[in-house]
Amino acid sequence: MIQLTRRALAGLLLTAALTVSFAPAAPAFDGRTITDITGREVQVPTDPARVFAAGPPAAVLLYTLKPQAMIGWVSAPKPEAAPFLLPEAAALPELGRLTGRGDTLNLEVLLSANPDLIVDYGAVNDTYIDLAGRIQEQSGVPYALIDGSFAHMSQGIREMADILGVPERGEELATYADRTLADLDALLAGIPESDRPTVYLARGSEGLETPARGSINAEIIERIGARNVTAAETQGLTSVSPEQVQAWAPEVIITIDRDFAANVGNMPEWQGIPAVTNGRVYLAPSAPFGFIDAPPSVNRLAGLIWLSHKLYPTAATGDLRTEIADFYGLFYGIRPDEAVLTDLLGE
Amino acid sequence: MSDRRLTGLLALGLVAALLIAAATGPFALSPSKILAVLGGDRSDPQAVTVLWNIRLPRVLAAAVVGAALAAAGAAYQTTFRNPLVSPDILGVSAGAGFGAVLGILLGLPVMAIQFLGFGVGLATVGLVLGLTLALRGTGQVLVMVLCGIAIGALASAGISLVKLLADPEQQLPAITFWLMGSLAGVKRADLGAATPALLIGIAPLLALRWRIGLLAMGDDEARAMGINATRLRILVIACATLMTAAAVALAGIIGWIGLMVPHMARLITGPRFDRMLPAAILIGAGFMVLVDTAARSIATLEVPLGILTSALGAPVFVWLLARGARPWSE
Numbered sequence: 261m262i263q264l265t266r267r268a269l270a271g272l273l274l275t276a277a278l279t280v281s282f283a284p285a286a287p288a289f290d291g292r293t294i295t296d297i298t299g300r301e302v303q304v305p306t307d308p309a310r311v312f313a314a315g316p317p318a319a320v321l322l323y324t325l326k327p328q329a330m331i332g333w334v335s336a337p338k339p340e341a342a343p344f345l346l347p348e349a350a351a352l353p354e355l356g357r358l359t360g361r362g363d364t365l366n367l368e369v370l371l372s373a374n375p376d377l378i379v380d381y382g383a384v385n386d387t388y389i390d391l392a393g394r395i396q397e398q399s400g401v402p403y404a405l406i407d408g409s410f411a412h413m414s415q416g417i418r419e420m421a422d423i424l425g426v427p428e429r430g431e432e433l434a435t436y437a438d439r440t441l442a443d444l445d446a447l448l449a450g451i452p453e454s455d456r457p458t459v460y461l462a463r464g465s466e467g468l469e470t471p472a473r474g475s476i477n478a479e480i481i482e483r484i485g486a487r488n489v490t491a492a493e494t495q496g497l498t499s500v501s502p503e504q505v506q507a508w509a510p511e512v513i514i515t516i517d518r519d520f521a522a523n524v525g526n527m528p529e530w531q532g533i534p535a536v537t538n539g540r541v542y543l544a545p546s547a548p549f550g551f552i553d554a555p556p557s558v559n560r561l562a563g564l565i566w567l568s569h570k571l572y573p574t575a576a577t578g579d580l581r582t583e584i585a586d587f588y589g590l591f592y593g594i595r596p597d598e599a600v601l602t603d604l605l606g607e
Numbered sequence: 608m609s610d611r612r613l614t615g616l617l618a619l620g621l622v623a624a625l626l627i628a629a630a631t632g633p634f635a636l637s638p639s640k641i642l643a644v645l646g647g648d649r650s651d652p653q654a655v656t657v658l659w660n661i662r663l664p665r666v667l668a669a670a671v672v673g674a675a676l677a678a679a680g681a682a683y684q685t686t687f688r689n690p691l692v693s694p695d696i697l698g699v700s701a702g703a704g705f706g707a708v709l710g711i712l713l714g715l716p717v718m719a720i721q722f723l724g725f726g727v728g729l730a731t732v733g734l735v736l737g738l739t740l741a742l743r744g745t746g747q748v749l750v751m752v753l754c755g756i757a758i759g760a761l762a763s764a765g766i767s768l769v770k771l772l773a774d775p776e777q778q779l780p781a782i783t784f785w786l787m788g789s790l791a792g793v794k795r796a797d798l799g800a801a802t803p804a805l806l807i808g809i810a811p812l813l814a815l816r817w818r819i820g821l822l823a824m825g826d827d828e829a830r831a832m833g834i835n836a837t838r839l840r841i842l843v844i845a846c847a848t849l850m851t852a853a854a855v856a857l858a859g860i861i862g863w864i865g866l867m868v869p870h871m872a873r874l875i876t877g878p879r880f881d882r883m884l885p886a887a888i889l890i891g892a893g894f895m896v897l898v899d900t901a902a903r904s905i906a907t908l909e910v911p912l913g914i915l916t917s918a919l920g921a922p923v924f925v926w927l928l929a930r931g932a933r934p935w936s937e
Contacts, residue, residue, distance in 0.1 A: 464780075
């Protein structure tokens with residue numbers, strides 16, 4: 261057994277005293293306390309000016325609500341996204357990701373960017389809840405997590421806007437989201453089950469990676485009233501064989517991969533699938549953010565509009581081009597002209 | 608049992624595995640339909656597509672990959688006189704994997720990704736052999752294996768770096784799926800591109816199998832019997848590397864086949880290489896065909912082959928060990 265000598269005891273006490281006295285004093289707090297989706301109480305500044313979005317879906321929502329408060333991207337926007345973004349936002353540095361598959365962000369890098377708030381938006385599960393608490397504890401920066409599912413869409417926008425100190429802007433976008441979803445439900449009410457197509461969502465240049473039913477990456481297919489043919493054992497991204505897709509025989513294929521969309525007509529193993537035979541393979545627009553996925557955030561509202569015209573061409577009312585231009589004007593602050601729209605929608 | 612009868616039995620087993628595989632799959636095709644389509648019936652275009660463009664190329668690719676990995680493993684084990692050696696000992700799998708994920712990162716077409724994997728896999732082993740020569744180690748085989756481990760580790764680090772740089776939404780899943788090994792995307796053209804390399808690799812091994820067997824007795828004995836051991840060893844390594852690189856380029860990284868199947872073959876035929884190699888090739892082909900049939904049948908999602916071969920391979924291997932001390936070489 262270790263004998264604790266008086267000297268050692270004194271040393272221990274001294275160390276403890278030093279640790280306490282050098283610990284950072286709690287900063288004078290001018291803000292308020294909110295409770296986020298995880299039930300944690302988070303003290304947020306009244307008007308946060310430097311905000312970091314922890315994942316790509318959060319970055320999209322933050323950008324649409326308060327672009328001037330962004331301090332960086334999880335992953336830099338692709339070059340084709342730049343024309344749709346504010347120049348100062350497009351030029352922000354890539355800091356790395358804090359959540360999801362593998363952290364690439366060094367906390368010291370994050371702290372040297374001096375954020376006064378971290379927000380995350382998207383899937384809420386124990387891992388993300390725990391992560392939020394840990395990062396907040398370790399970095400001392402408040403970290404709020406908001407549910408990003410479709411069911412929670414307008415409420416999530418309001419919550420995020422409230423935290424960011426831009427409630428009017430949030431109300432504007434949330435109202436739009438409510439109206440878009442209500443319009444969709446009205447449209448769906450007139451479409452019998454039998455007229456709703458089966459859909460396969462193809463990712464990867466071979467088209468063989470696909471999100472299964474229940475995955476947030478495929479959530480939009482169910483929200484639009486169609487049936488995702490990929491019913492797999494997991495709720496994430498899976499890999500399937502072309503024979504499996506033949507067996508599912510989807511009526512519509514939606515893809516986010518340009519190569520696959522261009523080549524599927526000539527790929528022998530895809531022939532005979534109704535979607536390919538009938539020319540119903542649709543490449544989802546992806547600038548500045550994907551319509552379907554990549555990332556699954558409020559950009560999917562544009563995806564709902566686009567899909568309602570692709571899946572229900574006879575029932576969908578309204579002009580697709582005008583509606584998409586409206587969405588871009590409201591959410592991204594840039595109203596595309598006709599030429600840009602044509603390019604964007606691939607028409 | 609005579610060699611000829613044994614080979615005939617194993618070949619029969621392979622044919623049975625091929626038939627089972629051709630009749631199994633998520634797209635429902637009755638045996639009579641399959642026979643009709645094979646006989647040239649074009650009345651059902653979707654059945655023709657499924658059978659000719661998807662299922663048969665995949666089944667044949669599985670057979671070819673299994674045969675190649677098993678033959679390469681058998682050849683490596685015998686020439687290195689070590690039962691724990693597998694085809695990736697000199698870093699070929701890690702190298703081919705690095706080339707392929709680099710291709711995915713660069714957004715290359717699928718054919719180019721496979722070619723890059725093949726090329727970098729060969730280059731890796733070339734580098735290992737060059738290093739071995741440059742170091743002129745006295746115990747050449749040991750130096751070669753150690754160089755292989757070092758270069759293989761370097762290639763693995765390269766794979767990790769590519770994963771870090773990849774776009775996490777799109778490329779990272781593709782890389783992850785690729786590294787786990789799968790035949791899901793195999794097309795007729797892929798099979799056509801990989802088969803020549805596999806045949807070029809396997810033919811010299813079969814032709815020289817008696818001489819290669821002498822290497823297992825040690826260089827001095829082989830030399831006493833009039834064989835240039837160094838030259839033969841380099842030839843075997845070149846053939847086995849060519850086959851492994853082509854197999855990895857076609858199917859991704861599939862572990863255990865190259866280590867385990869030669870041991871299964873040895874259990875049946877005994878340790879003589881000239882008898883063991885044909886058995887290993889037939890068992891490897893049949894085993895891989897059955898594993899791939901399972902991979903595409905047990906669930907709607909594709910179960911990566913690397914997972915299945917390891918899950919099946921490890922217990923079988925331990926069972927083989929438990930069966931006791933059969934000599935692995937003469």
